[in-house]
Amino acid sequence: MGDWLYLIIAIAVLAVALVVGLVVGRGRRTPPPVAPPAPAAPTAPDLSPPAGTDVAEPVAEPVVGPVVEEPAAPVLEKPEGTASRLVRLRQRLAGSQSGLGRGLLALLSRDRLDEDTWESIEDTLLTADVGVTPTQELVDRLRTRLRVEGGSEEPRAVLREELLALVGPDMDRRLQVSGSDGRPGVVLVVGVNGSGKTTTVGKLSRILVAEDRSVVLGAADTFRAAAVEQLATWGERVGVDVVRGAEGTDPASVAFEAVKEGVDTQADTVIVDTAGRLQNKAGLMDELGKVKRVIEKQAPVTEVLLVLDATTGQNGLIQARVFSEVVDVTGIVLTKLDGSAKGGIVVQVQRELGVPVKLVGLGEGADDLAPFDAGAFVDALLG
Ligand SMILES: Nc1nc2c(ncn2[C@@H]2O[C@H](COP(=O)(O)OP(=O)(O)OP(=O)(O)O)[C@@H](O)[C@H]2O)c(=O)[nH]1
Numbered sequence: 001m002g003d004w005l006y007l008i009i010a011i012a013v014l015a016v017a018l019v020v021g022l023v024v025g026r027g028r029r030t031p032p033p034v035a036p037p038a039p040a041a042p043t044a045p046d047l048s049p050p051a052g053t054d055v056a057e058p059v060a061e062p063v064v065g066p067v068v069e070e071p072a073a074p075v076l077e078k079p080e081g082t083a084s085r086l087v088r089l090r091q092r093l094a095g096s097q098s099g100l101g102r103g104l105l106a107l108l109s110r111d112r113l114d115e116d117t118w119e120s121i122e123d124t125l126l127t128a129d130v131g132v133t134p135t136q137e138l139v140d141r142l143r144t145r146l147r148v149e150g151g152s153e154e155p156r157a158v159l160r161e162e163l164l165a166l167v168g169p170d171m172d173r174r175l176q177v178s179g180s181d182g183r184p185g186v187v188l189v190v191g192v193n194g195s196g197k198t199t200t201v202g203k204l205s206r207i208l209v210a211e212d213r214s215v216v217l218g219a220a221d222t223f224r225a226a227a228v229e230q231l232a233t234w235g236e237r238v239g240v241d242v243v244r245g246a247e248g249t250d251p252a253s254v255a256f257e258a259v260k261e262g263v264d265t266q267a268d269t270v271i272v273d274t275a276g277r278l279q280n281k282a283g284l285m286d287e288l289g290k291v292k293r294v295i296e297k298q299a300p301v302t303e304v305l306l307v308l309d310a311t312t313g314q315n316g317l318i319q320a321r322v323f324s325e326v327v328d329v330t331g332i333v334l335t336k337l338d339g340s341a342k343g344g345i346v347v348q349v350q351r352e353l354g355v356p357v358k359l360v361g362l363g364e365g366a367d368d369l370a371p372f373d374a375g376a377f378v379d380a381l382l383g
Contacts, residue, residue, distance in 0.1 A: 079206035098383030108155035130344030191307030196335035202234025203369035218258025223275035335361030
């Protein structure tokens with residue numbers, strides 16, 4: 001019996017050991033392979049903090065693929081407004097021109113106005129490019145008014161009045177930059193190479209942009225590729241569209257496209273830069289005549305500006321005459337007046353062409369162009 005009991009206990013121990021072994025072994029078995037998960041549909045990264053996370057705590061930024069840098073939007077320049085521009089440029093004008101006025105005043109203030117003195121006055125005026133006929137007229141007027149010895153008239157006041165009359169205070173110097181019937185105003189800019197045409201177109205566009213006008217530029221100076229590039233840069237700086245053609249393109253077709261864009265986009269003003277090669281009068285007449293005709297299929301030309309370099313004296317005047325015979329010039333832009341003490345050219349060119357000076361260039365800076373004002377100009381002459 002005792003043997004049987006031992007045998008039964010031994011079998012029971014073995015059975016328990018077998019059951020425990022089976023249970024533990026099953027727990028260590030590797031799970032059966034399962035199908036790989038389907039790729040998740042792309043979703044916007046969830047940038048909200050996980051629940052329970054304090055917002056103030058730094059959270060690792062989710063990585064969302066390669067970082068693509070957006071091209072920086074061009075920063076547009078803000079052209080200088082009219083008021084500060086005028087104050088600044090009047091000072092510059094006085095700086096370059098006051099020699100003429102001061103010289104005349106010194107002569108007119110002498111105790112005795114003898115023939116030698118009047119001759120010196122005449123020479124001073126001629127040297128400043130006032131021109132022969134206007135000089136003669138001015139000297140005659142001054143002689144009459146200042147002749148009387150011990151006269152009560154003050155030389156400075158007399159000179160100011162007479163110079164102002166010569167410059168023409170009543171001329172209409174407003175720029176015609178607006179069109180009619182919903183069409184843009186069209187400004188055609190002409191003049192010999194190097195006179196400052198392209199620069200003037202760029203500066204004028206800035207004046208108009210400063211006045212909140214929408215502008216399109218036409219780079220019809222296709223003769224010189226650099227001029228087209230130059231104009232494109234002027235336009236980019238203030239966010240103005242520049243219509244251009246390849247080098248050698250027919251200038252008239254560029255002018256046409258520019259005005260068409262102005263009409264289509266309902267721009268206020270289109271300014272067209274031209275090549276103005278002065279090879280001969282007939283060629284110039286053909287080129288500019290065609291440009292104008294083609295433009296006017298879209299909208300009338302409201303202003304033709306002739307750009308003239310103030311430092312070129314009589315040569316510049318001869319060129320100006322040719323241009324005015326070829327196109328109907330309505331206004332003159334006198335550039336580089338900062339580099340010349342010969343402001344008298346204003347008087348001469350207006351007389352010659354019968355057209356007012358409307359703008360003056362007073363430096364190479366982007367905003368160094370100002371509307372011409374007769375009173376301010378004479379004051380600048382007198383210093
Ligand atoms: N000091 C000064 N320089 C000026 C003025 N206006 C233009 N210039 C300079 O004159 C040079 C010629 O100007 P442009 O505008 O290229 O002349 P352009 O008539 O267009 O010449 P093309 O493109 O060859 O037909 C440039 O160096 C200008 O910076 C001005 O009022 N004062």
